[in-house]
Amino acid sequence: xxxxxxxxxxxxxxxxxxxxxxxxxxxxxxxxxxxxxxxxxxxxxxxxxxxxxxxxxxxxxxxxxxxxxxxxxxxxxxxxxxxxxxxxxxxxxxxxxxxxxxxxxxxxxxxxxxxxxxxxxxxxxxxxxxxxxxxxxxxxxxxxxxxxxxxxxxxxxxxxxxxxxxxxxxxxxxxxxxxxxxxxxxxxxxxxxxxxxxxxxxxxxxxxxxxxxxxxxxxxxxxxxxxxxxxxxxxxxxxxxxxxxxxxxxxxxxxxxxxxxxxxxxxxxxxxxxxxxxxxxxxxxxxxxxxxxxxxxxxxxxxxxxxxxxxxxxxxxxx
Numbered sequence: 001x002x003x004x005x006x007x008x009x010x011x012x013x014x015x016x017x018x019x020x021x022x023x024x025x026x027x028x029x030x031x032x033x034x035x036x037x038x039x040x041x042x043x044x045x046x047x048x049x050x051x052x053x054x055x056x057x058x059x060x061x062x063x064x065x066x067x068x069x070x071x072x073x074x075x076x077x078x079x080x081x082x083x084x085x086x087x088x089x090x091x092x093x094x095x096x097x098x099x100x101x102x103x104x105x106x107x108x109x110x111x112x113x114x115x116x117x118x119x120x121x122x123x124x125x126x127x128x129x130x131x132x133x134x135x136x137x138x139x140x141x142x143x144x145x146x147x148x149x150x151x152x153x154x155x156x157x158x159x160x161x162x163x164x165x166x167x168x169x170x171x172x173x174x175x176x177x178x179x180x181x182x183x184x185x186x187x188x189x190x191x192x193x194x195x196x197x198x199x200x201x202x203x204x205x206x207x208x209x210x211x212x213x214x215x216x217x218x219x220x221x222x223x224x225x226x227x228x229x230x231x232x233x234x235x236x237x238x239x240x241x242x243x244x245x246x247x248x249x250x251x252x253x254x255x256x257x258x259x260x261x262x263x264x265x266x267x268x269x270x271x272x273x274x275x276x277x278x279x280x281x282x283x284x285x286x287x288x289x290x291x292x293x294x295x296x297x298x299x300x301x302x303x304x305x306x307x308x309x310x311x312x313x314x315x316x317x318x319x
Contacts (some may be wrong), residue, residue, distance in 0.1 A: 043088030
């Protein structure tokens with residue numbers, strides 16, 4: 001491939017250093033750098049922020065992992081090490097959920113059930129995809145991370161919000177749905193109800209909007225190749241449950257490269273990195289090749305005894 005190809009056309013083999021909150025005080029940089037070399041990766045996915053920040057975020061409600069400070073920027077250190085090793089870097093976000101202090105500060109950003117109670121996941125509160133959390137706050141966080149460390153791109157776990165079996169009745173959803181469809185939110189999950197079917201389509205559209213918003217934010221801060229790629233499942237049932245219209249997100253054609261779609265250009269959204277990785281895998285098959293978010297090498301907290309004896313030429317493809 002030409003030397004000037006963007007990172008998402010040249011980085012074929014990926015690893016993920018999956019951090020946990022106690023890692024800032026115990027992360028072994030030398031060990032992980034050796035492991036990256038042994039597994040011959042081209043790029044690494046590193047936790048940056050969202051629920052927990054692994055760098056000293058300027059946002060007060062962006063909860064920092066234990067020990068994070070300007071003197072101990074774990075995410076920044078890992079990015080620097082990865083660059084020194086010649087690796088591409090994708091910053092991983094874990095958005096959508098927040099801690100109690102965030103909930104107290106911004107109750108208007110939370111997803112709510114029919115009784116007005118906030119939806120929760122364990123000890124966290126779930127934010128609404130139609131709130132200022134998605135429309136403003138997360139965009140600022142993406143820009144902050146890009147300014148600080150210039151990652152090549154972003155991935156984002158749980159970015160799509162509530163699944164299809166939960167209806168959000170917050171004021172934002174009620175207002176926006178009425179403006180768009182001219183009716184109240186559906187009373188329940190009922191495929192025979194045209195209002196519910198409208199609600200499903202409306203939610204698909206909103207996820208595409210979020211994809212576009214996040215890409216505009218990262219590209220504005222980091223240039224045209226700083227792409228936000230979300231995190232998508234290969235299980236179509238799961239994708240549908242999360243309102244992921246993968247045809248519109250992944251296979252939307254583009255004039256410069258229509259080898260996958262075979263349709264005229266002009267669709268509303270193209271995510272070139274994922275398409276490029278699919279094309280690379282098809283055109284240059286390799287027994288150890290993996291796609292972007294498909295390689296989950298052991299996380300930082302994995303006992304090293306489990307890694308003993310692993311072949312340096314064939315890393316684990318899952319955990």
